[in-house]
Amino acid sequence: MPLAKVASPTFLATSRLLGKAYLTKGNLAHATAEFQVAASLFKVSEREGALAYAYAKSGKTVEARELLATFLRESKSSYVTWYGISFFYVGLGDKDEAFACLEKAYAQHDSRLRDVKQEPMLESLHSDPRFPRLVQRVGL
Numbered sequence: 001m002p003l004a005k006v007a008s009p010t011f012l013a014t015s016r017l018l019g020k021a022y023l024t025k026g027n028l029a030h031a032t033a034e035f036q037v038a039a040s041l042f043k044v045s046e047r048e049g050a051l052a053y054a055y056a057k058s059g060k061t062v063e064a065r066e067l068l069a070t071f072l073r074e075s076k077s078s079y080v081t082w083y084g085i086s087f088f089y090v091g092l093g094d095k096d097e098a099f100a101c102l103e104k105a106y107a108q109h110d111s112r113l114r115d116v117k118q119e120p121m122l123e124s125l126h127s128d129p130r131f132p133r134l135v136q137r138v139g140l
Contacts, residue, residue, distance in 0.1 A: 015041065019050055024120050028058045045071065045080045046112070049087030053121045056091035064091055081105065083112040087121045098122075099130050106137065113138045 019034035035051040048071045056064035068088045086101035105113055116122060117140055125131045 016047060016050065019054070020120055023054065028054055032058060043074075045075070045082075045084030046087065047084070049084045049091075050121060052088045053091030056093070061092060064088070068092070081110055081112060082108065083110045083116075090121055090124060095125060095128060098125060099128070099134070102134055106134065114140070116140065 015034040015038035019031045019038060022028075022031035022034060032051070032054040035047065035054050039047040039051045041047075048067060052064040052067040052071075055061070055067065071085075071088070082101040082104035086098045086105070089095070089098035089101060102113070102116070116138060117135060
């Protein structure tokens with residue numbers, strides 16, 4: 001059953017947050033749909049990465065890889081958040097690249113790292129020995 005939207009469907013945070021809620025509940029179909037809306041409203045690494053994550057977790061790895069390639073190609077001339085790009089790699093099961101992205105985010109003093117422990121898309125990294133070291137360095 002879809003969760004009720006409490007804000008305008010074009011409010012930038014609505015679809016992203018609903019997508020995360022669906023992801024946490026294990027409903028990849030609804031999460032993917034919400035992340036598609038979020039990415040269409042505002043193309044940034046966290047939104048595109050969330051969509052790629054949902055694609056990959058749904059078995060649509062070709063779509064996830066295509067989205068990653070497109071995003072990286074189009075973002076060469078603009079600032080990207082490596083925190084968000086880590087979502088692409090986590091979804092695709094590439095923990096080494098995900099941690100490389102998180103290290104770049106740390107080097108950039110990315111404020112989004114404050115959410116690293118609670119981010120559902122990063123949950124599979126928690127058991128990796130690099131994760132507690134990162135959390136400690138971030139100061140959480």
